[in-house]
Amino acid sequence: MKKRAVAVALLAAASVALTGCSASTTSSGTAAAACAPSTGKVDLTFTTWVPGMEDAVAVWNKANPDIQVKVQTGPNGNGGTYQNFFNQLKAGNAPDLGQIEYDALPNFRVQDGLTDLAACAGVLDAKKDFVDWTWGQVNFGEDNAVYAIPQDAGPMAMFYRADLFKANNIAIPTTWAEYTAAAEKIRATGGYITNFSQSDINQFAGLVWQAGGTWFKNDGTNWTVNLTDPTTAKVAAYWQDLIDRDLVSTNPPWTDEWNNAYNTGSDWTWNSAAWGANSIASGAPDTAGKWAVAESPQWAAGDKASGNWGGSSTAVFKGSKHPYEAAKFALWLNTSDEALTLLNKSANLYPAAKSGLELPALKAGVDFYGGQAIYDVFSKASSQVSPDFVWGPTMTQTYNDVSDGFKAAVTKKGTLIDALKTGQTATIAAMTAQSIPVNK
Amino acid sequence: MSASTARFTDVPGDTRTARRLAGRPGPRPAKPRVQHKRAILIFVLPFGALFSLFYLVPIGYAIYESLLVIKREGTFGAATEVFGGLSQYVLVFQNGPFWQSVGRVLAFGAVQVPIMLGLALLFALLLDSPLVRGKKFFRLAFFVPYAVPGVIAAIMWGYLYSPNLSPFSAVTQNINFLSADLVLWAIANVVTWVYVGYNMLIIYSALLAIPTELYEAARLDGAGQLRIAWSVKIPLIMPAIVLTAIFSIIGTLQLLAEPQVFRSFSSAVTSTFTPNLTVYTTSSIPNVNLAAAFSVVLALATFVLSFTFLKFTQRKEAQ
Structure with a gap:
């Protein structure tokens, strides 16, 4: 047994030495290298x-x-x-x-x-x-x-079930306050106004983007992480309220359950991006022709702001x-x-x-959306997206950590703002671990 | 997938593991002098080469990576990997979610492994008993789930568990198997479903190796089938049961595919639900150095646990 252990240790040491040469240091990418055409095919x-x-x-x-x-x-x-x-x-x-x-x-x-x-x-x-x-x-x-x-x-707008809003005589919300009021009425009919996604943190970021928040800054030397600024806190509190009052469904997104909720008319709206038109059409085929697209609800009546997802x-x-x-x-x-x-x-x-x-x-109308020229809405939204939103250098990690917290929030074991606080700490730790300069 | 994590994606009962451990016998009398050394070397060489290439080298690489830290200058400055000693290991031991995930799989193993092996033993004994008909059919039927890839099994069970779409929605609408309280056991059920047949087969083949004279002798002494199973068969196949237990302990600590699949449709499965999921998540940051350190710690923990179990059972046998 002892001899064998020694042999294993020796082999392991040898393999470290062998593989050592492959872990070379990465070169700097600051200067733009020459970019010449290659010869031949x-x-x-x-x-x-x-x-x-x-x-x-x-x-x-x-x-x-x-x-x-x-x-x-x-x-x-x-x-x-x-x-x-x-x-x-x-x-x-x-x-x-x-x-x-x-x-x-x-x-x-x-x-x-x-x-x-x-x-x-x-x-x-x-x-x-x-x-x-x-x-x-x-x-x-x-x-x-x-x-x-x-x-x-991915300029964002609001996809909504035009038929259901009309049949139940509910006005299409143009502000987030109206959206809450509509949510209450929709819940009374047995449906949900939308599904709060526990893992599409980039969608939540789009909502923060619309509200004028930004999560990261980069001053040329240091990063600043700000997942919990007052704007983000406002957006988080808004959705927390809808979750607490059971006004939104909380199916895990991109699952059959989620598709089913839209396909059967249980969920009525989706605050999503232009490419989302494809997701609804493929996930909820039975609802063809019943959808329409409107501009995103605003924080104050008369505002003109859009997020991007x-x-x-x-x-x-x-x-x-x-x-x-x-x-x-x-x-x-x-x-x-x-x-x-x-x-x-x-x-x-x-x-x-x-x-x-x-x-x-x-420019053409889209059949799935009742023939509406939906891209007119997205075109308008696109021009209203703030250019100031900056992404951090470890977004996969940030998304994972915030999503873990959002999952807890939808199961009533925490809150959205708790999740963002945890995400803030974890993101700074992840950046520190990689020697990315960050203000603490 | 990087070499450092490849080693840890072995599924429970992986055949490579089986082959490796099967060659390790229990206590035995002193070795005779080894002859034909050169012939042995030639026979061992192909295995040794592949074992080094796909096993030892990746492990060595993981250890090497785990000793490095990233240094860089400025916001988008070039990164260099420098020797960092055991600093990644300090981070591992400070990482709360990782140790929670270790505790979670230990709880999982403490419940799931005995149930799974109990069922496997029961099925094997039934197949071996002269009272049961249609043995070939049952042997295959129990084994078939193992032929279903783990990911597919998890997707299938996830569908069966889903509240509104399940064919058994009358049950799943009242009991949410994907909730924080139950999801670990829902996953345990999937793992049990997949691996019972595999473990059954190992135990069953051990049963087939028992000489029938022993049964005859037992019968002459007046033992019934139950008594034979309890007093003759089980003691004789104990090494096989220990073997399956070790595979299962290793498999439990390395749970990845099932929780990874369940993560998309359960709010209760986080990105650090099991140790291997933590490794995967960390490597996707990408922070390969910390992921490597997690892997090494996990491998050591697995080794210690399996070895302790082996020693413990051997001592019991000796008594």
């Missing part, structure tokens, strides 16, 4: 979870025999793809291109996973082609840096041998009318490109 890999991306890429591949893109699909970002990206980056075999939501970009940048595309042809000039706040998300406010190409945005970019990972070609493809994917039309059709993506907002597909 180039093959690129692109990992995404957007449904129908293959179709858009097929159009590109047909027109560009020398730059062939291969699509790999995975679960949505926080559902596992980001973790794969981080692992691949560490192992040095990341794909050339990846789908990354705006809220995760700082995390990838802190991990030195993104290629600065500023030197690549046409990238800096593309700034004018995109909705201002989306460009702010990919250049981190720096003039000569571009860490990803914006793809879509999601929206993503196409990033080129560190280690890609063909940043020039990758950037060229990413620009085409996110600005060309044909790609944006295809992505809107398959995934209801709402383009971040200004030209995309003028697409005929975005």
Whole structure:
């Protein structure tokens, strides 16, 4: 037994020595490297979870025999793809291109996973082609840096069951106070005004965004974390009240139970983003034609503010041998009318490109929503999204910790604000653990 | 998945574990002198190479990673991994949710393992008894759940538990199996369902190895089937039962797939519900160094627990 233990220890020591060389230090990514075209045929890999991306890429591949893109699909970002990206980056075999939501970009940048595309042809000039706040998300406010190409945005509005509101003679709420009043009336009919999501912390962030709050600041040297500012506390208290009075359902989101609540008409509204149009249509098919979209309820009557939930970019990972070609493809994917039309059709993506907002597909009525031209509402919302919301560098962790607390809150074992306080402490601890400078 | 976490995703009763532990016999007389050393070496080499590559090297890498800390300059400054001594381990021991999750799986194991092994033993004895008909059918029927991947089993049971959509919604609307009070035991039920058949098969094959003369002798002494089971079969298959118990202890501490699936549809399953889920969550930050430290501590705890159990049962046998 003893001999064996010694042998094991020796082997373990040897393996540490062997693997030691693979854990090299990561290089700095501040200076934009030169971005020259490669010679010959180039093959690129692109990992995404957007449904129908293959179709858009097929159009590109047909027109560009020398730059062939291969699509790999995975679960949505926080559902596992980001973790794969981080692992691949560490192992040095990341794909050339990846789908990354705006809220995760700082995390990838802190991990030195993104290629600065500023030197690549046409990238800096593309700034004018995109909705201002989306460009702010990919250049981190720096003039000569571009860490990803914006793809879509998630301006928020209120999806609601037009038929049920009408049949029960309840006015469509335009303020959050009216929303509460409507919730009471709806509860009296046996339904719920909406479902409070215990794990879509980015949706909650969108509601805070609309209210004018922001969770993170970055002054160039230090981060400031503020998950519990008065604005956030106000939003948390608002939803806590609805939870306490059983005016909202609390099904775990993205489950069959959740779909069922919408499909059977038990839940009446959803404060969601443009891409949510696709989620309702696929999750609640029996309700086709009964939905409509209105602007988000406001905190004060007459306000014009919208939040944003999601929206993503196409990033080129560190280690890609063909940043020039990758950037060229990413620009085409996110600005060309044909790609944006295809992505809107398959995934209801709402383009971040200004030209995309003028697409005929975005002007037409949508049958599932009773023929309403729903993107008119999102277009208006998009122009009302504050450009000042900043994401932190460890959002996956922040979401996990706040979600653990929100789960406790919906089971009446805590409150939303408790969850945010815990999230605040945990986020600062997680940043400290990685030597990310943070004000405590 | 990084090498450091791959080792800990073994499911309970994993066959690799089985092979490794099966080769370790109990107490025995002094070894004879080893002959044919070179031949043994050649036979062991393929196993040894793969074992090192997929087992020892990842463990070594995890230990190595766990000794590093990240240093960087400025907001988006470049990160460097520097030697940090045992500082990650200090964080592990300060981490409340991790130790809560360890306590949770220990409670889980204390209840679930005896129930599962009790059922496995009962089924194995029934299959081995001359009184039961249709043995082949039952042997397969009990074993079939093990052929269902753990994730699929969890999704299926999650559906059965769901309050409104379950085919048994009359029950699930009144008893919420996904609530904080019950979800651990709902998961225990899934794990039991999957692994009873597997453990049954190990115990059953041990039963088949018992020479029939022993039964004959017992019968001549006037023992009935129950008495034979209790006084002859169970003592003789004790090593197999101990083996399944050790697999189960290891499996319990490494619970991942089932709680990971349940996390999406239960409000009670947090991102740190089990130790392995904590490791997974930590590595997704990504904080691989702390995740590696969690893994190493968990591996040591598993080793200590399994070894203590083995020693304890061996001493009992010796008495």
